[in-house]
Amino acid sequence: MDGLIGIGLYTPAEAGRLLHVPSAKISRWLNGHTLKGREYPALWTPSVQLNDSDRTILGFRDLMEIRVADAFIRAGVSSIQVRAAINYAREILGEQYPLSAERFRTDGRSILLRVFEKDADGVERERLLNLFRRQYEFKEIIDPLLKTVDFDDHGSPKLWYPAGRRVNIIIDPLRAFGQPIDGVTSVPTTVLATSASEFGIEETSIAYDVPESSVRRAVEFEHSLN
Incomplete structure (x- = not known):
């Protein structure tokens, strides 16, 4: 592994x-x-x-x-x-x-x-x-x-903003095995979106100690993949 x-x-x-x-x-x-x-x-x-x-x-x-x-x-x-x-x-x-x-x-x-x-x-x-x-x-x-990719010093891609840079969702192979994460808190978007669907945005924000804006962003991103 x-x-x-x-x-x-x-x-x-x-x-x-x-x-x-x-x-x-x-x-x-x-x-x-x-x-x-x-x-x-x-x-x-x-x-x-x-x-x-x-x-x-x-x-x-x-x-x-x-x-x-x-x-x-x-x-x-x-x-x-x-x-x-x-x-x-x-x-x-x-x-x-x-x-x-x-x-x-x-x-x-x-x-x-x-x-x-x-x-x-x-x-x-x-x-x-x-x-x-x-x-x-x-x-x-x-x-x-x-333009949605950050490159390292060798010119190889290291980060991807799958929804664009203005939507702060990141895919970083060094974090969460490359799954999409919230750019502010590094919590996987699927975790936040799943929790929000069951407990709501406010409760998810409290439970994971993340801004409500991060939860909303994760929910919107995950919905865009369906």
């Missing part, structure tokens, strides 16, 4: 709830799948590996990678192209999980342009090239994702 402290722990269902991405899709991305007789390998290997377990468990860095990968796929990029971008970005940036690295904000457009110029058969894909031709188009995808 000691080796799992500080990296965050999430099942695909928990990750899907936080990211608003179907858990089945997350499992396919990280385990690979077969469709119509064609095999699709995993986009990357999850950062958490449990001995003697077939369960898929994600770490905080996996959450951050999924956010970017999902944004690209929503923009019309295929999972095959996303995988190619990840592999190429690893080489260029020297990062195991490059999409969520701070440097990807500045170098990612060049990486994607190089990857998307041709497909596996050498055929140019102008539509994909157009998607990343202009800087502002790339920034429209990346900036909203990375």
